[in-house]
Amino acid sequence: MGMVKSKQNGMNGQAIDEEGPHNGSAITPSIEQVERTDIYRWRLRDERGCQTWHYLRTDQETEVWPQSIADRYFLGLPLDLPDLPASKTPIDSIQNALSFFSQLQLPPGNWACEYGGPMFLLPGLVCAWYVTQTPIPQPVAIEMKRYLFARQNPDDGGWGLHIEGESTAYGTIMTYVVLRLLGAGEEDKRLIKARGMLHQLGGAVNGPHWAKFWLAVLGVMEWDAVNPVPPELWLVPDWVPFAPWRWWIHMRQVFLPMSYIYSTKFVVPSTPLTRQIREELYTQSYSSVNFASHRNSISSRDNYHPKTFILTILNWLLVYIWFPFLRTESIRKWAEGWTIDLIQREDENTDYANLAPVNSAMNMVACYIYDGPDSYSVRRHRERLPEFLWMKHEGMLVNGTNGVQTWDTSWLVQAVVEAGLAQDPKWIPMLKRALEFLEDQQIRENCKEQDVCYRQQRKGAWAFSTKLQGYTVSDTTSEALKAVLMLQSLPEYPQLVSGERIQDAIDTLLTMQNASGGFASYEPTRGSQYLEILNAAEVFGRIMVEYDYPECSTAVVTALRLFSKYNPSYRKADISKALDGALKYIRKAQRPDGSWYGSWGICFTYAGMFALESLSSVGENYTNNPRVSKACEFLICKQRDDGGWGESYKSCETGIYVQRDSQVVMTSWAIIGLMAAEYPDRRPIERAVRLIMGRQQKNGEWLQEGIEGVFNKSVMISYPNYKFTFTIKALGMFAERYGNSSML
């Protein structure tokens, strides 16, 4: 099955790049004899936010399409930018940062970056390509292997759930298998080591549910070992408390194609390669494994959320009673039919871009099974999947979404406005382009038959990445709206987004509030948190339903307040009620020690910043409010000796603040919160500002430090642009509050 195209392009695989430090992250194990492409031939194309990486084959092509500064930066190549005048004041530092960061703005006006971290995304894509006989271009295969080897744990040979995590069965099994599919040999020393680790973890039978699912599809595990994913759940009436439409959107959109594929028990035809892999994944020969006895086996390293007793019983009933005795052929057909209908709606609503890479890869396989290998749907998925790929100095990875376009662009705009530089002629063209991008990306229509496919109202909203993906997120809509309002209120900027379109955004935001007053991510919460009982994925926490988040709630609070400033009459009573509710929730979510737990950034510094901004927006500050002073004291007591803040991802897993070395991003979050709260002693804030400024490079950039983001409590994800957006915002707020005096 000619998976990896044979060498036909004259690519020499020689190492000629000098790996720059900009994108380097905390752990970069040294690697020997790595096959690589010519890094100078890679280019990023961005068409209205649709980002794809291209490998140019000929010298002529490279001349016609030269590498941009942004390309070179993303690839970790030297930029040869001149040293800027040394900054003394916070505004000097921001000017330098903008001189640098403005050069990374892409033609449509947005910013981009690597959005990696989770290690289970890339395997999904490769499995889908393998199953659907999609040829993987050789440069992609080479660079994916390079990335995966670069991320191999040098001590034990395994891979984790995310790039900074310890090796797990999930990470190790899936990475091992895809390395083999990508052409890495069984006798490769690195794979021998990985196999050792895999066997130490008990072999593939100890993988979590999502690993077993893919292994079964690939035919290197039997379906008997996979816990049930019954599509008939989609048939239960909507009023049933556990009906899937009530689940968190990522869970139900993954469950959807998974349940279809599970029901068909599809297995890709075996090949010599898959037959060989079968013999590599287990601690005994494949034929001697009793797969049915391993449905519930799982390595302790992966068992972050152990299956509940109730779920185990339900699985037993499904396996031993429902499927063999009760499920009729007509029920199966009905369930599969409705499931495929919903899959097609998701594909159509997003033109096959899909919610995120996990469901996208699975939808492609479902289309392959249902529509056949040469169908339009499979071809369109084949065209779209590469939008998740990202190329960096370590090789090629898969991003968490099809980009960070709207999110990061909105933050940059706000940071510059807060620094008082939006009217500086130097930055007007950059911000105008950002505004044009945001205008272009606003979602203008609801989904077709949104109720049938359980979609949230979205007219007027913004999606985290692009309008094409098209899922409103409460905070992305809010941050983008704020960015638009801030710029459009200045005479230098055109009114690109009309008043009516802004009201559409407000209308949609107001549909997203929970009864608690808080805001969740994509939708209001639709089901009870008892649904966590049905969390079958083992490796993640808090995934089954939406929850209220201080981050999302704050974004909405600040957006609604800003909107009311410009338009005090529109839906005045609704807005004021929404604000009261959101603030009530934020106050209630504070922990007894004064902190807030962050769900999307690491962790207490992130949520603390948001919560304090919310409270400050209604005038609650350190001196007039004990809640705020307690929150400040919490942050202050976590400040490190060097003046910075540094929080380990362990905070997210354990719910307890865990220190690590100071990070510019977390330092910025902490002082933004303190400044919003009007913390009375400026000395700790000054020390933090010095740390941030002191770490700025001569060309204006900050170097990548530890990982910044998180989801589902256990998975970390990189937000590399935060080292620009939040530093600029923090320094800008400082200059605005305390004056732009010399700090260094």
Ligand code: LAN
């Ligand atoms: C994201 C990225 C952005 C993030 C914020 C806007 C920062 C947040 O405030 C709300 C939630 C949201 C939109 C979010 C949700 C979950 C995502 C999409 C991700 C963390 C990026 C990747 C992740 C997704 C679930 C990855 C696929 C994994 C599965 C377990 C399905």
